[in-house]
Amino acid sequence: MDQQLLVFVTVVEKQNFSRAAETLHMTQPAVSQHIQMLERSVGTKLLNRSNKYVHLNKAGEIVYHHAKEILGLYTKMRNLVDDLTNTATGELSIGASYTFGEYVLPHIIARLREQFPLIKPTITIGNTYEIEELMTNNQIDVGIVEGEIKSKKLHVEDIAEDFMSIIVSGKHPFAMHKDLTLQDLQNETWIVREKGSGTREATDGMFEKFQFSPKDMMEFGSTQIIKESVEAGLGVSLLSHWAIHKELKLEKLAILKIQGFPIIRKFSLVTPSTKFQTKASEVFVTLLKDKEGYNII
Known part of the structure; x- marks a missing residue:
């Protein structure tokens, strides 16, 4: 069964029987046979086939999700x-x-x-x-x-501390100020990470803690893009010291000196409960x- 699942997952991810066969070092008829055996085993078709590609149907989506989990468990068992x-x-x-x-x-x-x-x-x-x-x-x-x-x-176990500060371009007028408050940044454009990221979670928590609501906000999906945008003068952001230490040394970015900062958060180690x-x-x-x-x- 594990071989059938491996073949099935490979076909799904390659979206093609020929590419899956090449990846698995098998013949295409052998790949097709494994898929047919799996479909007979579960009692229904799992793939919609076209001339070039294959796609999951609803039953296939269920089997694919659980096949990934089963194969992961099998690999862990073998390694142990x-x-x-x-x-x-x-x-x-x-x-x-x-x-x-x-x-x-x-x-x-x-x-x-x-x-x-x-x-x-x-x-x-x-x-x-x-x-x-x-x-x-x-x-x-x-x-x-x-x-x-x-x-x-x-x-979940905390393993290290992370320090986060508000950053601006090294050329920003605020870069040399020493007595700023968060309210001084009310009219700045805030560049933030996407929902679901730890950095966005920390940023939203900071807004809530200081009862601060920015007038203008842009959402980017990469810390690197945020750094480049801040350096270019597009706005300000809250980022980890780990992420900006090179830019600070080159004076491309600057940390604003604001009371209550840096914010400290935790890096957490996540492992299975076993x-x-x-x-x-x-x-x-x-x-x-x-x-x-x-x-x-």
């Missing part, structure tokens, strides 16, 4: 059994929200590869909501987020909890 007799090795799937994933995680991975070269990490970057979904569906081994995790089925972990996951979590790994600024 392998770990009984082997050292830390194999695949490690990591999910991280943008700030941690883009500005902190690469340094942690470099230390991991130096100490455990047989571990092969893969990284998925997404907002907090997306990382929570991946973990819930057993598609990643470890998650690191800066937003709030809603699910009660996951284990006592079983692969050795690869264990050594990675140990590195995450080593505070020396965060001395990158």
Whole structure:
């Protein structure tokens, strides 16, 4: 059954029997046979076929969602059994929200590869909501987020502090002021992340805490785009010190000195609520909890 599910998932993601066969190193008739066997097993058709592409029908969407979860669990089971007799090795799937994933995680991975070269990490970057979904569906081994995790089925543990400040272009008139208040920024354009991200959650929390309502706001889906936009003078933003340390050194961005800032939030480690972990996951979590790994600024 696991082979049928693997073939099915591959066909869905490649949207084509020929490409799936090439990926799986199988013949196209063999791929078709696995799909037919799976459809007979569940008692209904799962795919809508056209000349070039295949698409999921409603039943296929259900099977695809659960197949991804089953394959994820199967991989974890196999890795756990392998770990009984082997050292830390194999695949490690990591999910991280943008700030941690883009500005902190690469340094942690470099230390991991130096100490455990047989571990092969893969990284998925997404907002907090997306990382929570991946973990819930057993598609990643470890998650690191800066937003709030809603699910009660996951284990969440704070691992580091993150400092957030309001930033402007290094050429902004406010860059040299030392006695600003948040109300001085009422007429500025605020550039914020999308709903679901930890940075947006922190920004909305800041607005609520200070009872502040900006008159103009733009929403962007990338921290890098926000930094470039602020540097270009399009507006102001609330960002993590991790994300802006290079621009601060080059004086392209400036932190505003406002009472009540920086805001402190937590980076959180997210793992399945189970006592079983692969050795690869264990050594990675140990590195995450080593505070020396965060001395990158």
